[in-house]
Amino acid sequence: MKIRKIVQNFNIKIFIYFLIIITAIYTLAFTWIFNLKDDGYILADWLINYQDGGFKRRGLSGSFFFILQDLTGIRLNYIVYFFQFLIISGFFVVYTRLIKYKLTDFLYLSLLLSAIGFVGLLNTVTYVGKKEFIVFLLFASFTYLLDNDKLSRAKEYVFCILLFVSTLLHEVTLFYVPYFAIALYLKTGKLEYTRYVKYFISVGIPTLLIMLFGKNVNEGMSLEILSKRGVHPTYGIFYWNIDERQYIKEHINEYKLYFISLAISIFHIEYYLKYLNGRKFLSILLIGAFLFSFPLFYLAIDWGRWMYIHMMLMIVLFTLMLRLGGSIYAYEPIVKNKKFYITLGIIVLSLLYRVEMSGYGFTFEGILYRAFVAPLELLNKI
Template sequence: MRLDKVVPYFNIKIFIYFLIAVTAVYTLAFTYYYNFKDDGYILADWLINYQDGGFKRRGLSGSFFFLLQDLTGLSLNYLVYAVQFLIISGFFWLYTKLIRYKITDLLYLSLLLSALGFVGLLNTVTYVGKKEFIVFLLFTWFVYLLDRNKLTKNREYVFCIALFITTFLHEVVLFYVPYFAIALYLKTGRFKFKRYIKYFVAVGIPTVFILLLGKNVNEGMSLQILAERGVHPTYGIFYWNINEREYIRQHSSEYVLYLLSLAISIFHIGYYLKFLKDRKILSILLIGTFLFSLPLFYLAIDWGRWMYIHMMLMIILFALLLRNGQSVCAFEKIRVNTKFYITLFIIIFSLLYRVEMSGKGFTFEGILYRIFIAPVELLNKM
């Protein structure tokens, strides 16, 4: 049977809904699993607190959960997961609403299937449960309101307050705030620098406080405080004592592979931009945004994570540019041409490899490996 007779009937939108549902369930399930094994990152990062030594980066969330526990008597594991559940499910729900009446095509689907997109969550379990989901949720809500012309001045200030608070939860938000300015530009078609400044100020002020006044994540009593509250991590953020720049230098042969993954992603995004209007300006803005985040790559070892956040935010951003349709199942029928074959190649290759959060920048252990080969290897070992 010829491709041009079959592929036009493939409903891209329904497949995207399916992918969103699978990714959401997977993310929530593994976040639950790691929370209740007292994971040193997925749980413990939310429990960095001010009780141990005073003000520090990311400490607001832990003190908040301690207060909740004192008020309710509930386990920290349940309280943290409840908030993670609301944030993660809120993101997937809002993203679904954002694209519901959008006409999606195969090339847009390819972004979700990227090794650093939605499939990245299925490939690399360590991406689940992290605080960047707060940024995903805020940005998706922001783009959703923009798309529907409901972003009033008052709501803009609400977002600035939310970004201000989020920076105290995780300072990474500083390096991705340019996406909010780009979204505003794409909607208005004009640069309004005075309008953008408040977003940078909102994340800049808490960052300065953190740099000047912030103490160590663990001032010596964190593990004891957590143990008294029923949480016993045996590894992770509270044990972290690594010179990250030196670690990257010592593992340079592994980290250089991130450049390969980055090159693949640049080609992928570049090919997507080829079919957009004003692609030159948008390309420059995206390059500038990536350069703005470079200090992250210098300061911290989670290179795959930083790249994954970029891709997820671009997926949300590009949804703003999709054409509106009349149906929740609206999609652009696939035409078998050169664009189709290039996009199909990108999708297949994306499913072949994965990008780990830190250390391994490229391995041929993508979603196809994890579905078809890894289970067989496990059975052989058993």
């Protein structure tokens, strides 16, 4: 009886707020730690610049931060973290506002607890601090304006400009732009191809410029330039010299494990869509969005990261289909039926496994392992 009472009185919305806070603090804290260590991926990726060899992919951010350092004299580590803090915390704040008055249920909560959802950040520390948070913030803000009927044509063009700039900051923006079109369709209920074209043109033009005129990330002077500016990465993006397709072939047995995680995630999303209206067409759109990102899986080794970005964007996207509640604590009470037990099973499985950014695509080292088993293993080694 006590367990039944706990289940019935479990406030899903409060738990989601708690999860948002924990995930945000964790993400910001580890981003700070990586920045102080001059991390070659988390920090250095933001410091790719045009000063070394000219125009290149991702180089806009580094050149911008160099200008700020010249103007202020502040260490690059601090300047970069200031903007990372604004972007990351901005995403979590906008997402909170998105769900603030929405009725969340146990099945929606399961998406956040997916091994490649919010829990993915807690499972895999290398997900923190990366530039996809720019896309998360843009998409969450776009969705929020849509949901509140505040996306004017002028604001829509502002987002097109931001998508253009975001692509210059990281080309990953190109591969996830279909979500903006899908969100617009979910809101309006009709296909508006001329509006969608703007989004694709906004990311397509900078991508084409990068392909035609872009230099290498490191043209030979990047490490020297950073050293003079007080940053000394000893590994990472500026040292990257790997044939990624060959790397995947050589580690194919590890990469095959991603198909287990992908299969679980597909089942999870399809089960969620089962309870939505118009799920068949939405399923087709989401499959299209995944296929649009397929070149990433062919060209780059971070398969877990690409899957994680998809899940995070879908978590935001599905807020458009949540019903309005009467307060910020509104939620749908849990009913112990077949749906509850299947959802509970999905959650338990999600907490059991982990999806690494690259390499192993499925291991039983999820959040439960990291919370209860790993500390005991560490104590035994002392």
